[in-house]
Amino acid sequence: MNSNEEKRVWGIHTMNDALFLNDNVIAIGWREMGDLKQIEGNREAFKERYNKVYPDSKKGAVANGVGMLYRFVYDVQIGDYVVFPSKIDRQINIGTVESDYIYNPNAEEYVQQRKVKWLKHLPRTSFSQGALYEVGSAMSFFAVKNYADEYLGALDKSFKKAVISSEDDESVGATADDIVETTKDYILKVLSKNLKGYELEEFVADLLTAMGYRTSISAHGGDSGIDITAYKDELPPRILVQVKSQDGDIKETTIQSLKGAMREGDYGLFVTLSNYTKNAQKYLDSVPIIRGINGTELVDLILKYYGNLSEKYRRMIPLKMVYIPMPNDKE
Structure with missing residues (x-):
């Protein structure tokens, strides 16, 4: 049984919206890491390779980078959902992962790739501030957890592109508080x-x-x-x-x-x-x-x-x- 509830939802950012939308892929960088499938399939091996390639990286950057790379290759499964906020048109793009990990050495920057099928392209105003805040993560690739149901619900045929006002959106206050506390x-x-x-x-x-x-x-x-x-x-x-x-x-x-x-x-x-x-x-x-x-x-x-x-x-x-x-x- 392949219900939405069994599928994971991933969020991703890019500086190259056209690549994602025109070539139907999601991708991350770290070109110097090379083909990630050539690295032994465990986090320690990824960490060892990362430290060798980026010797000046701080401890936190290493942990974040290794985590994203490993998840992209091994944790993501075909059929999982992906949420991609595109800056060029301020849309939320929702799709499904269609392929295993692909190493594309010919890519200009984003060599670590996966094929996707885009299912819907919706304006940001269709979603609550909390949902938008979650996919505005500082990381390039991450799991969507708190608002996964809201994004999956947008795939339903009965979903209406209704603007959610701050009056009805209880997440607005929490989102603002989170930003302020993070700044402090x-x-x-x-x-x-x-x-x-x-x-x-x-x-x-x-x-x-x-x-x-x-x-x-x-x-x-x-x-x-x-x-x-x-x-x-x-x-x-x-x-x-x-x-x-x-x-x-x-x-x-x-x-x-x-x-x-x-x-x-x-x-x-x-x-x-x-x-x-x-x-x-x-x-x-x-x-x-x-x-x-x-x-x-x-x-x-x-x-x-x-x-x-x-x-x-x-x-x-x-x-x-x-x-x-x-x-x-x-x-």
């Missing part, structure tokens, strides 16, 4: 990787400047424990800033050292990429003249004032402004 994770990783010690102090000073504060960075190696001094304008209050790039949570005693450096009328600001211990958070709550900012809150400020950051830091954290659909909240 990315920013924190970039900061943790590139900004340690004095470099993080310089970044925080730049962010405060972007927020409208006048800042001066303390001389390195000073005994005061104050990294940055900031003013909103020419007049008091003075804001004393301490910055920590350590991985562990900030302890109460560390914040108390900032309090000890403050004079009457001063305000304190403590910035960390990590978080605060419970006792440290209790201390912050009991001393309102000191504000603590953790990694998550720092990222929120970066997103809010990103356009005012120095070009140096915008290059370090390259972001693009996009508009994300949000669900309508109705009381």
Whole structure:
């Protein structure tokens, strides 16, 4: 029995829409890997070949590349479904796999191929935002799981190309939240990787400047424990800033050292990429003249004032402004 439920659904991307649509194939690159059938049929052998061909690849890239290549050759079966979003016409193309793996050395780039039969070409507006988000995966080749039924349902003769509004599409909010959280994770990783010690102090000073504060960075190696001094304008209050790039949570005693450096009328600001211990958070709550900012809150400020950051830091954290659909909240 060959029901849709027994068939797997795969998603794929390409930079060559014409190849897929005109030649009725799906394909992936990695030309230097050669004929994948000449590699022993296990992931370790694929990994060994990948590391040899691409010796400078990072560990994560190796794992992703090997996984996609192996799945394309061995996990995909004739009769499986494939979903391909084409950029040239903004369509969702759904088909079935018609052949085993084919190595095409004459192809310009996409030498790893399989024949497909395209069954339907539908506008993107026919699908929920969640379904579109899933096939917008960052990977070139992947399994479609969460919204497989929606794509298979589109093959039914009774399927209507109805535009799904954000009012009816519960996945819109989840999709937007996923994008935002992924962006925040990315920013924190970039900061943790590139900004340690004095470099993080310089970044925080730049962010405060972007927020409208006048800042001066303390001389390195000073005994005061104050990294940055900031003013909103020419007049008091003075804001004393301490910055920590350590991985562990900030302890109460560390914040108390900032309090000890403050004079009457001063305000304190403590910035960390990590978080605060419970006792440290209790201390912050009991001393309102000191504000603590953790990694998550720092990222929120970066997103809010990103356009005012120095070009140096915008290059370090390259972001693009996009508009994300949000669900309508109705009381």
